[in-house]
Amino acid sequence: MCVVVGVPLWWKTTTVYRVQLPYSEIADLNTSRVTFVVDFTVTVFDERFDAQDLSQFANKLKESLDAAGKVDDRLHVEYRGKVREAYEEELLLLRQMRSVEVDNTVVDFDHELYMAKLDSDNSEYTFTVLPPSKLDKAVVGKQRVSHLPAMGDLGSLVEPLSHLLRHVYINEAAMLKTFLWARGARRTQPDKESMRAFRSHPGYDVTFTLMNPQPDLLQVEWHIQDAVDAYLGRLLKALSPYADISVKSQCVHYTGLGIRPVKDDTRNCYKLKHEKLPHVINAIEPYLSSHVSNNPSLNFIVYVPSRDQSPLHITDANDDLSTTDAFLSPRWGGVLVYNVATPPENATYPHKVMLDMRRVMEVFVSQLRLLLGVNPQTASGDVTVLQPGNNIISEWELDQWLCGRCLENIASAAATLQALAQLLAEIGNIVINDDIGHEVQVAVSAIKKSKEFLSLGRLNDAFLSSKQAIISSEKAFFDPSLLELLYFPEDQKFAIYIPLFLPISIPVILSIMSSVKWLRSKDEIKVKSE
């Protein structure tokens, strides 16, 4: 009776509630290969080439790209392209383009071509092969279009085209690095670029801080609202579907730098030494934390030097003055030292100073690009890259950013799930409630979906799924209910059992010892009697 009722009851009351998790799927996610499809079109504007040339070129291109596509066993880039002749409308646009050298005409052509939207929705990469009379050098456009001059026959274009595709548009090496790094492969040595940019996150808080250590002498003002709208508005709009970026600003008074600048008599200024810069941000740190957001914060500081340390400049390792008086702190933000003119003799204090927001934002925009991980345009000798201008980020750069973030999200979500599964397997006492189970399921399916989208070449959807995956996996991993883990810690069990087991074990051990002794002596007797 006792056993029939008691054992199931004991079993039921002491078992830990654990939702079944898809352990094998999680393990698969981490090892399976990610395939990424890139679609592109080559439009040939040069009328010298006929259909046969084009198909020959297409085959050659395919061969060359197929051979290169396999980046790594874990990451596979598949290039899927087609080659066609330009449409009449496109040719019309080309004819309007006047001369060769002037950059503006390329820009116009680039823009017009984009506006014409002849290729469905412009989501593919397009390479236009222009007659050499129109263009002398490869140009990477602002959108997803590149322009190549057809110098010789089409075959000679295979090399520059695949270079553009693989190393400018896709940047395979950087992509692989992010992917492996996020996966937690410690073998890869972190490089400057991956250490500088923030890791992929669903949102970022950008804070601009104006530091005025002497408000009694200088009344520093800035038009931050207008500047943010003017300089960052388009970037924020471009990124708004993918990341939740909030921009805020504040003014901090009476807070100086954490270190004393050194006086430089020869240059008649004060200087902040390169190696001391990390200490600068310590003094400001208490004013920067946010209490309401878990997003990483990007801090941009404008520091107006105090009168007794002005003008203040930053020096590099060779003791040369920096041209911008600004520095970037990896995964933290940037600092700009803004020297203002000494107030006139008869000024009334506090003297009013208005900051030139163009000077400020120029520095911060380029720093923001680096911190967000938008890779700098790789302009080598034979390729011109059109500057994104007011957009701050051109469409193909955005694609590259999305792709990198997407792979990073997939890899780190999979790694998080793997870690969670490992933790749960190691500690059997942790309760896994339904919420965690649900989040894990969502994350697993989102990773799968994201991979599927990548293999279809739908980057947008892939990124959004991967974002969902990372949110869910982090939520599952950091669920507070996991911390209420141990119903009864092992050491406490020990503390309670030891008063019982220690006194009981003494006579038991003694009698075991004596019986062992007796058994041995019995054997001896047997041996003797034999």
Next chain:
Amino acid sequence: MAPSMGLRFLLSSIIFITLNVCSLGLFEDEFHEELFIKPLPTGHIYTHFQFTTTWEVELRRKDEFLHYHLFPKALGEVLAKFSVQELHLTLTQGLWRHEKWGYPLVDAPPGAELWVWFQPGTSNVNETWTDLINVLSGMFCASLNYMDAKNTVCPKLSFRPRGATSGWFSKTSTHLLRYAALPRENVCTENLTPWKKLLPCGSKAGVASLFNSIKLYDTNYHSLGIHFRPVCTNSDCTSTSVELSQTLSAVLEPTIFNHGRQDWSLKKLFGRMIGTVCPVAQTSTIFVDVTSNKMSNYQFTLNPAPNTVENFRRGRTEHSYAIYDIRQFTERSRVLDLSAKYNQAITYSQVAPPVLYVHRFQTGSGREKGGIVSLLHNTHPSQDLVVVYMEVIPWFLHTYLHTLQVDTFTAEMTHIGINGTTLKPLHLHYVPGKDRQRPYHLELVLRLPAKSVTRLSMQFERALLKWTEYPPDANHGFYVNSAVISAMLPDDTADYVALPQFSARISAILSGNESLSGRQFVNLHTETLLVMLPTPDFSMPYNVICLACTVVAIAFGSIHNLTTRRFTAVDPTAKGLLAKLKAKLPFLRRKKEGKEKGASEGEGEGEGVLGQEDTGQSEATS
């Protein structure tokens, strides 16, 4: 009929808050720093620092809370994120003694108190409140995160919005309001530091440079406050701005370090002087209440002399404040050390109590039952006072409404407790508590007769807590929140000046608006109570385990021995261990041999020795 009339009157006086004038400059935000000093009749000095930031933004538009200038970003983000309409937080060490000190500018209970109105349309108020208290607790280094459902209530009448509100808030529904207090909270420098950080100049310039933690916390009463509310920007109240008022009150006792004299100076009070003004402040002013100079023979002279002395009437009393514009006194790097010197040493006499004051205490003995008694004094000679009394009692004191008794005694009676007349509350709101879920919440509207003491009593039973629910140092006892009394004081109340509703600035008191000189709103907090609960001996379970285990082990040991050993006759010729030992010692051997001889002669042979041998040994010998 009478109760509903009284209630309506009260609501009209407390709820419908209309704001009058608020003049602001052309700038989007401005900051004012003020220090108010008032010598109290007991020889204490009441100092009140008031920092007011107003910012012209529309409270409901969250996208305007992005770019901060003087308003602290850290707090602004929190207020915008959690859709806060009004927020009032005080952190206090010590008890304000209304009977002796009168009323402070901002009243606060010992410990922490927080009440928040959320904006209409806030979806899940309870969740928002939980998130908000967690954020605030991190921000101010206080244990505000303990303000969970177990001690949070929605007061119906006591806490109405203090700022400009839309018509929505004039309804009696208070589901957007949350109130909680932590009477046990200690306040110290770790709370002052984050509070200071919210000021545009920190404590590096202006009157805030007087903040000297050693002096500030060596006081009889110390209270930090943050009050956020929307205020009107123009007289018609067509647009609103937000106002953040940061207050720090301290009651110091100069007579202790001054050989019994009441003379004081900034240097003596705070150990510092004022050398600068906060440059971003619109005004930096010190107000000294010099009303008492006219009332009594003990007069003090201020050095340096103030810029102006302003007289104004509040009710029937003429008040006068000496005003210092700090900017003028600190020009050309001078320092301002304000000091007051009395013409003669003061002999203290009994202080006339204010119109309304309350005492609260605990009754009963033992650890099973008890009671809470409040004595509400109305000292006004002719007018009745209508007050709202609010009590929040923790769930572990099971309170019973049927034990609520309100009696009133006229002041002639020497003993309170006999011949009282039962007073019927005008309105009663009671939410019974639930174990581990919500506290007992009682709100009463009472009409206190003139010159009377009203005794309000309730009985409670102490609950038994689970052993994990006891705090560390459980024998210290459990605190019960202060009761809160809200009232409109009659217009002839002496010696009380409330801050006007349209601005938190002290200078607004002087703005001489005639419509202000009427009835004044007052909010009082009573003493907190310390209740002992039946507390178990926490080491008992372990002791029991140890004892029971030992008993089991001893029993097991002997039973084990009995069951595993066999008793056999031992061959007397085979020498045991003791015999062998004896054989080795010549002295013992000789003795024993002598004895054995005698024994064998007397009793003969056949002496059996019962010896315990282990089974193994006995088997081996046989």
